[in-house]
Amino acid sequence: MSVIIAYTNPPEHVREYLEAEAELHVIRPNKEREKFMEVLPNAEALIGAGLPVNQDLLDKAPELRVVSNASAGVDNLDVDLLTDHGVVVTNTPAAVVDTMADTMFGLMIGASRRLMEMHELVKNGEWDRNAPKEWFGLNVHHKKLGIIGMGGIGKEIARRAKEGFRMEVSYYNRSRHEQAEKETGAVYEQLDDLLASSDVVMVLLPLTDETKHMLGAEAFRKMKSTAVFLNGGRGSVVDEQALITALQEKEIFAAGLDVFEEEPLPSDHPFFTMPEVTLLPHIGTGTVETREAMYMEAAGQCIKALKGEKPEALVNEKVWDKGRK
Structure with missing residues (x-):
């Protein structure tokens, strides 16, 4: 039987499924390093989320054939290196779509209407009469949403925005998605046009060499002073210092963030003292149901x-292009 290391603890039904198909070892590398290094040379597959898989690990795993990420992102993996070694890389894009869309709508409404800021004011006893105009936020309905990165999550958000909130939706992507346009009514725009015209700018990009710090000072200067900026992709797609400056200089209205350049945020990060920033702990897919679905999808792919x-969710098609059957 194939040897699989699950380096994050799978739900019980997923564990049972994997044990029926392979020799399964559930090992947390950070806590059980010696055991992990003992099993790794025989491992044909790794499954979990977050473990860096690079040349150092590959050198110790000569039998490795599959890395199955229980997440939509794969920035913990050196995909090119794994492809060169003939290692299959999979992820779980299907399981996260609806829950990520829920989270991003929560961020959009929360940041636009200043919900967390108002929550703190009420808890601190500062509400003693009708809320003053200084506490007002911005409408979401009938506004323009600009989505940067039109994958499955972007499509679902565009659909909900159009149908549920009567929003005008545009998107920017490396390539046009005409099927997404037909399904959702979203309109393709060049990035500069999207930034300048959108009331809400939502980033859903993976981190690559091309996308790192794609949204920086120049991008924020193009946005409306009433714009709300949201990031649910990867933290380093955004130049955080440029975002901080844009908020301090009132170049944009507010921000809602689920991802950051450094995670967790350092205790002295400026975001903690900025009431116009709504912060989440990289929990966009963080529901019991979705995390279980992600692990089950990862197990099936593995x-x-x-x-x-x-x-179905093969990240490195080149593995098959090389003739792997």
Whole structure:
């Protein structure tokens, strides 16, 4: 049987599924380093979320054939390196779509209407009569939403924005998604045009060499002074210092963030003293149901790949292009 290391603890039903198909070892590398290093040379697959897989690990895992990320992102993996070594990389994009859309709508409404700021004012006893105009936020309905990164999550957000909030929706992507346009009514725009015209700018990009600090000082200067900026992709897609400056200089109205350049945030980070910033702890997919679905999807992809079948969520198509069957 194939040897699999699950380096984050899977739900019980996922564990049972994997144990029926392979020799499963559930090992937390940070807490059980010696045991992890003992099993790693025989491991044909790794499954979990967050473990860096690089040359150092590959050198110690000569039998490795599959890395199945129980997440939509794969920035913990050196995908090019794994592809060169013939290692299949999979992720779980399908399981996260609806829950991420929920989270991003929560951030959009929370940041636009200043909900967390108002929550603190009420808890601190500062509400003693009708809320003053200085506490007012901005409408979300009938505004323009600009989505940067039109994948599955972007499509679902565009659909909800159009149908539920009567928003005008535009998007920017490396390439046009005409099917998404037909399904959601979203309109493709060049990035500069989207930034200048949108009331809400939402980033849903993965982190790559091309996207790192893609949103910086120049981008924020193009945005409306009433714009709300949201990031649910990866923290380093945004130049955080440029965002801080844009908020301090009132170049934009507010921000809602679920991801950051450094996680967790250092205790002295300026965001903690900025009431116009709504912060979440990288919890966009953080529901019990979704995390279980993600792990089950990852497990299914892993077993399929070990059996020589092409997984649906294959990250590195070049592995199959090289003739892997």
